[in-house]
Amino acid sequence: METKQTVLITGxxxxxxxxxxxxxxxxxxxxVIVARNQEKLESTADELKQIGSPQxxxxxxxxxxxxxAQQLYDQVKQKGIQIGILVNDAGAGEHGFFKETRLxxxxxxxxxxxxSLVHLxxxxxxxxxxxxxxxxLQLASIAAYQPTPLLAVYxxxxxFVLSFTDALINELKDTNVxxxxxxxxxxxxxxFVRAHAENVKATDNVDDPAVVAKVGFEALMSGKPHAVAPGMTSQIVMSSLMSNQQVAAMARKQMEEKPVVSEDDKKN
Ligand SMILES: NC(=O)c1ccc[n+]([C@@H]2O[C@H](COP(=O)([O-])OP(=O)(O)OC[C@H]3O[C@@H](n4cnc5c(N)ncnc54)[C@H](OP(=O)(O)O)[C@@H]3O)[C@@H](O)[C@H]2O)c1
Incomplete structure (x- = not known):
């Protein structure tokens, strides 16, 4: 039986x-699974072994x-593990006006x-x-195409991730990588909860992470440059036809808080 490669996934x-x-x-x-919370790492490792991963x-x-990131690489090396597939998934954001968010x-x-993504x-x-x-596999986002007020740094x-990835895809074109x-x-x-953005309008219409992962997995395994989540292609096309300030105005609406509905309003 063919021995499969080892996959390192951050996040x-x-x-x-x-x-x-x-x-x-x-x-x-x-x-090789990477995150900060040790308990969650161990329970996830058990789950992954149960459904078929041999190690x-x-x-x-x-x-x-x-x-x-260097320490992680060194630790994996010391364990004698060779990585055939790297998934740079770990990522986070912080919601709020830049003048108020924490530097x-x-x-x-x-x-x-x-x-860390560049380092790994x-x-x-x-x-x-x-x-x-x-x-x-590099985790970009629809936000890569949209300057996003209230989530500007993210x-x-x-x-950056998308531009970096597209440039490297070109550099790698004469290799099998x-x-x-x-x-x-x-x-x-x-x-969204971690980014303190659980009440923003964008959370009204969210994709299932299993569906998004499948799109990414299939594109990665077939060596495609981009894996776009369902429904996002039209947003990318629309963004490309607008000025950056028009796109920012549109993205800002998605990052604004939903109006609070009081118990009285719900009854009416
Ligand atoms: N959800 C979305 O709407 C969305 C949209 C576009 C792109 N993305 C991108 O998709 C990727 C995954 O996001 P998700 O939505 O699945 O997020 P998530 O549910 O918050 O999961 C984040 C994962 O990354 C780990 N992580 C967070 N901070 C870390 C750190 N400092 N060092 C190491 N590991 C860390 C977390 O574990 P620990 O907390 O234990 O470290 C967790 O395993 C991110 O790059 C995100 O930007 C998400």
Missing amino acids: ATSGIGKELALLFAKEQYKL VTPISCDLSVAGN EEELAIIQLNVA TKLYLQEMVERNEGKI AATKA TMTALIPGPTDTEF
């Missing part, structure tokens, strides 16, 4: 990352801290969404190119 304990881990486990891939290595690592939180988000991509891409095989990190950008729209995960 594998929740949302889209967890659904991706479940898909790989069902196909009997070995996994799951949980590693607790805070990728919002500079230097930790420390936003610098940590840039470290997580951008610097650098180290694993070099190995993959040397072996002339491998696959990398959207800018995702624009492929890279794919997954572009979800609003998805039903812990993201």
Whole structure:
């Protein structure tokens, strides 16, 4: 029987990352799963083994801290594990007007969404190119196409991820290494609560993370450059036809809080 490669997934304990881990486990891939919460890592590892992964290595690592991506890479190396597929899923946002949000939180988000993603991509891409095989999935977002007021730093990190990914796809074109950008729209995960944005209008219409993960998995495995979540293609086309300020005005509406409905209003 063919031995499957090991897949490293950051952010594998929740949302889209967890659904991706479940898909790989069902196909009997070995996994290295990364997140901060140790208990969740262990329960996720048990679940992944139960559904078919022959080996799951949980590693607790805070990728919002500079230097930790290198430590993660070194730890995986020390365990003698070779990574055939890298999924850079871990990411976070912080909702609010930039003049009011916490700088420390936003610098940590840039470290997580951008610097750690670049760091892990650098180290694993070099190995993959040397072996002339491998696959990398990068979590972008519809926000990559839309300057987003009230989520300005987050959207800018995702624009970085998409631009970075598209440039590398071109650099890799004469190799057997492929890279794919997954572009979800609003998805039903812990993201909005963690970003203090659980009441924004965008949460009215969210995708199932299992559906989004499947779109990403299929595109990754077939080496496609982009995996766009259902319904998002029209938004991308629309954004490309508008000025950045028109797009920002549209995106802002989605990031505004929903009106609070009082008990009296509900009765009427
Ligand atoms: N949900 C959406 O609407 C949406 C839309 C477009 C793109 N995306 C992108 O999809 C990716 C996954 O998001 P999700 O919605 O599935 O989020 P989620 O449900 O909040 O899951 C985030 C995962 O990342 C881990 N994580 C968070 N901070 C981390 C850190 N500092 N170091 C290491 N791991 C960390 C979390 O575990 P711990 O907390 O234990 O570390 C968890 O496993 C993100 O890149 C996000 O930007 C999401």
